[in-house]
Amino acid sequence: xxxxxxxxxxxxxxxEFFRDRASFxxxxxxxxxxxxxxxxxxxxxEYTAYKIGVFPATRNPLPxxxxxxxxxxxxxxxxxxxxxATREEALAKLRHHKxxxxxxxxxxxxxxxxxxSSPQGQLAEKIFQASLxxxxxxxxxxxxxxxxxxxxxxxxxxxxxxxxxxxFSALWGVGYIVVRYRKNGALRRLKATPLTAFEYLSAQMLxxxxxxxxxxxxxxxxCDLIFHFNVAGSLVSIFVMFFLGSLSLTALGLVLxxxxxxxxxxxxxxxxxxxxxxxxxxxxxxxxxxxxWVKQFAQIFPLTHLxxxxxxxxxxxxxxxxxxxxxxxxxMMTGLFLGLGAVLFSWDR
Amino acid sequence: xxxxAETENPTGKETMAPLLEVQHLVKKYGALTAVDDIxxxxxQGICFGLLGPNGAGKTTTLEVIENILASxxxxxxxxxxxxxxxxxxxxxxxxxxxxxLAMLTVWETLQIFKGLYEETEDLDVxxxxxxxxxxxxQRHEKLSGGQRQRFLLALALVNRPHLVFLDEPSTGLDPQxxxxxxxIVNTIKASGKTIVLTTHYMEEAQHLCDEVAIxxxxxxxxRGAPEALIRTHCHGVTVVLPRRSFKKPPTALPLDLKxxxxxxxxxxxNIDACLKQLLSCEVDLSDMSVNSPNLEHVFxxxxxRHLRD
Numbered sequence: 136x137x138x139x140x141x142x143x144x145x146x147x148x149x150x151e152f153f154r155d156r157a158s159f160x161x162x163x164x165x166x167x168x169x170x171x172x173x174x175x176x177x178x179x180x181e182y183t184a185y186k187i188g189v190f191p192a193t194r195n196p197l198p199x200x201x202x203x204x205x206x207x208x209x210x211x212x213x214x215x216x217x218x219x220a221t222r223e224e225a226l227a228k229l230r231h232h233k234x235x236x237x238x239x240x241x242x243x244x245x246x247x248x249x250x251x252s253s254p255q256g257q258l259a260e261k262i263f264q265a266s267l268x269x270x271x272x273x274x275x276x277x278x279x280x281x282x283x284x285x286x287x288x289x290x291x292x293x294x295x296x297x298x299x300x301x302x303f304s305a306l307w308g309v310g311y312i313v314v315r316y317r318k319n320g321a322l323r324r325l326k327a328t329p330l331t332a333f334e335y336l337s338a339q340m341l342x343x344x345x346x347x348x349x350x351x352x353x354x355x356x357x358c359d360l361i362f363h364f365n366v367a368g369s370l371v372s373i374f375v376m377f378f379l380g381s382l383s384l385t386a387l388g389l390v391l392x393x394x395x396x397x398x399x400x401x402x403x404x405x406x407x408x409x410x411x412x413x414x415x416x417x418x419x420x421x422x423x424x425x426x427x428w429v430k431q432f433a434q435i436f437p438l439t440h441l442x443x444x445x446x447x448x449x450x451x452x453x454x455x456x457x458x459x460x461x462x463x464x465x466x467m468m469t470g471l472f473l474g475l476g477a478v479l480f481s482w483d484r
Numbered sequence: 485x486x487x488x489a490e491t492e493n494p495t496g497k498e499t500m501a502p503l504l505e506v507q508h509l510v511k512k513y514g515a516l517t518a519v520d521d522i523x524x525x526x527x528q529g530i531c532f533g534l535l536g537p538n539g540a541g542k543t544t545t546l547e548v549i550e551n552i553l554a555s556x557x558x559x560x561x562x563x564x565x566x567x568x569x570x571x572x573x574x575x576x577x578x579x580x581x582x583x584x585l586a587m588l589t590v591w592e593t594l595q596i597f598k599g600l601y602e603e604t605e606d607l608d609v610x611x612x613x614x615x616x617x618x619x620x621x622q623r624h625e626k627l628s629g630g631q632r633q634r635f636l637l638a639l640a641l642v643n644r645p646h647l648v649f650l651d652e653p654s655t656g657l658d659p660q661x662x663x664x665x666x667x668i669v670n671t672i673k674a675s676g677k678t679i680v681l682t683t684h685y686m687e688e689a690q691h692l693c694d695e696v697a698i699x700x701x702x703x704x705x706x707r708g709a710p711e712a713l714i715r716t717h718c719h720g721v722t723v724v725l726p727r728r729s730f731k732k733p734p735t736a737l738p739l740d741l742k743x744x745x746x747x748x749x750x751x752x753x754n755i756d757a758c759l760k761q762l763l764s765c766e767v768d769l770s771d772m773s774v775n776s777p778n779l780e781h782v783f784x785x786x787x788x789r790h791l792r793d
Contacts, residue, residue: 319583327552327577328600328643329569483552 157400184213185259186424188225188234192218203240208266214259217424231450232291233421235259246277252287290365294373294445295418297354301347301377302384302412302438306405309343309388314401317483326482336476339392340385347381348374367452373445375455379465380441386472387437393479412436417443440464501564503528503647503678504549509558511544511702518544520702521558526695531669531679533693535686535779541702542682543580546651549680550577562647573602576645578636580652580682584624590635591620594642601643614638614668630661637668648672650681654688666691686779698783705786710779717785718777720753729768737765 189202197218199209208214217234219225225237229250236259237248247263249256264276316322325335351374358364366373391408395401415422415429416438422430433439444461447453455462502525511519519541526532534542547553549560551567562571584593591607598604611620614634619627627635633653640648650669654662662685669692673679683689689696690710698706698713706713725748727734734741734748739761741750752758755774762769 316583316585320579320581321583321585323552324579324582324584324639325600327550327572327579328597329572329602330600 157397157403185236185255185262186215186217186234186421187259187263188217188219188228188237188423189240190219190222190225190237192240193220194218203242204238204245205263205266208263211262211266214262215424228421228423229253229256231421231446232288233423236263238263244277246279248279287365289362290450291446292419293358293362293364294449295416295442297351297377298380298416298438298442298445299413299418300354301351301381301441302409304347304350305343305381305384306388306391306409308346309339309385310391310405311398311401313339313389313392314395315398317481318396318398322482332480332482333477336389336480340382340389343385343388344378344381347385348378351377351381364449366449368448368454372448372453372455372458376441376444376448376458376461379462379469380437380445383437383441383465383469383472386469386476389476390472390479393476394481394484396484412438415439416441434464437465437468440468501528502526503563504680505559505561505564506545506549507559507561509545509548509560510556511541511548511553512556517702519548519555522697522699522702522704523558524697524704524707526678526680528678529673529676530694531673531681531692533689533696534680534682534699535684535689535696535783536682536699537684540699542699543651544702545699546649546680546682550575550649552577573643574646576640576643576648578633578640578648578650578653580655582636584639586625588624589621590616590624590627593624593635594620594638597639597642603644605642605644607642610638610641613641613671615664630657630664633657633661633665634668637665641672645677647678647680650679652682652684654683654685662688686783689779696779698779698786700783700787706782713779713782714777717782720751720777721755722775722777722781723750723752723755723758723762724748724773724775725750725762725767725769726771729771731766737761 189197189204192202197216199216202209202216209216217228219228219237222237222239225234226248228234229237229248232250232253232255235249235253235255239246245263247260249260260278267276313322322335387408391401391404395404413419415433416436417433418438422433440461444458444465447458447461448455504526506525507523509519509522510517522541522545524532534545536542544553548555551560551571560567562574585596588596591611594607594610598607611617614637616631616635616638619631619635624632624635637650637653640650653669654665657665666688669679669681673692679692681689681692693710695709696707696713697704706717708716727743727746727748730748734743739750739758740752741748743749750758759769
């Protein structure tokens with residue numbers, strides 16, 4: 136080992152990094168954008184441990200002081216109150232773990248609902264009960280439970296994890312690899328053959344789709360052996376939805392792979408897209424209570440529509456016709472991404 | 485501005501229509517003109533060499549002809565017509581620098597490339613021809629320089645091309661590997677394929693090419709058969725002697741000579757007279773060498789520079 140060579144390579148690598156202005160700039164910009172994004176989403180507010188759904192209420196953010204609820208409950212810190220117009224709407228969110236407790240605002244007795252499978256709900260209930268002086272009084276409190284099919288958190292979370300894995304695999308497996316091949320000249324060698332860009336991109340897409348669906352099946356059935364998921368709808372419908380989602384995400388990967396020869400810059404762009412998509416598509420947590428524009432913004436991500444569709448089928452027993460809006464959005468996004476990818480694609484730039 | 489030096493009927497083979505014609509080709513990168521209005525034609529079945537120092541525009545010219553790069557202006561005709569999609573099926577290309585899909589063996593890569601073409605060569609024949617038998621199940625990233633060049637050559641031949649482009653195929657190879665590669669190129673030539681080759685090795689060009697075009701600063705400065713170019717631009721032979729062989733200053737001799745790096749180079753068209761002159765001046769001839777002129781001298785005479793300056 137010769138340190139001189141190591142030192143020379145160290146310097147050379149640093150020069151390369153600093154002279155690649157795009158990736159150099161990106162390394163500063165990305166953490167800034169991430170922090171700024173979180174700041175906008177959650178900044179200026181207290182951290183909320185529990186989300187309390189309240190109905191009937193149409194205004195969001197809710198004017199908490201005006202709610203007809205126990206004063207001590209309203210003043211409890213770390214609670215976020217989310218308004219719903221109807222009970223059905225509120226209970227649907229409770230069923231999907233998007234809120235921890237649902238309370239009907241009005242005069243006592245206060246009627247409230249919890250989801251038996253939600254540990255958060257059990258704790259939120261204790262807080263609610265404690266906000267009333269003395270032991271729970273049936274005259275003041277009226278406890279209800281959801282008796283529909285139980286949706287465990289794992290049943291809600293699992294599609295999110297699968298979809299997130301798909302997203303990373305699709306974006307990096309296509310976007311990053313194609314850029315690497317462009318950089319090292321492998322694409323240029325292929326350009327000299329009769330292979331067309333369309334053929335090459337199609338092959339990339341099909342290969343990734345195959346890998347994604349194969350992985351999906353292995354992970355799904357492997358995990359099902361351990362967790363015994365509750366699947367309310369049809370497995371075939373779920374896989375159709377995942378297939379459409381994979382198609383859309385892979386097509387997005389092709390757009391990212393269309394140009395560029397800097398792997399580092401591409402890494403930055405991939406992070407820039409995949410991280411917000413992961414957080415805003417409700418992979419890990421619900422956006423319930425987030426500002427309306429954030430929810431609207433999340434609609435631009437294919438992952439949002441994929442997850443919504445899959446959860447409707449898996450958790451609510453919806454059929455393919457019920458998730459037609461999500462299917463249509465995914466199909467349109469796929470078409471758009473494929474078109475963009477094909478138009479922008481370059482073998483060597 | 486150079487004037488193109490051209491020999492008459494360079495190969496003696498150009499009786500049929502040319503396979504490839506380059507007409508007033510220009511390629512610019514911003515303010516830089518990499519290829520500056522060059523024209524030439526290549527007959528069928530010959531080996532045509534583009535020679536020149538690094539940066540002369542050889543590779544750019546080749547890549548424009550190959551349709552890898554777009555030209556700024558000018559025309560490229562293949563079989564008398566503009567190139568169509570079929571062109572890629574009929575040409576084989578060996579790039580100067582290239583990567584291939586990773587993690588594959590030589591055989592797998594050949595199979596993949598074979599799958600991209602309509603008409604293809606039998607892979608066993610190709611592996612034999614390019615001497616890849618021992619390595620065909622080895623990952624291509626593990627090949628040595630010479631093995632890799634032969635493998636890249638095999639990839640260029642996988643579609644039974646009529647026209648083969650070889651961009652500096654022997655650069656970086658040791659003499660043995662280079663001669664090995666030349667042998668394979670000669671075999672390809674003997675099979676009737678047309679070869680377009682770039683190189684900065686004059687020996688390689690003289691050994692392989694029927695016709696050469698010498699490029700400098702994006703222009704063709706001389707074109708013709710190697711022997712004809714040498715005949716036209718170089719006269720006689722070069723006698724080389726160490727400076728210490730002279731008892732008196734060599735400049736006192738009535739000879740056309742130059743001192744280069746401690747050696748005296750004497751250009752003469754009459755070797756007998758030259759030797760008599762040297763002996764009469766008591767010059768020690770024990771370390772004398774006599775060099776025939778080559779393309780390097782042609783380039784030197786035309787530009788005043790060595791090819792690898």
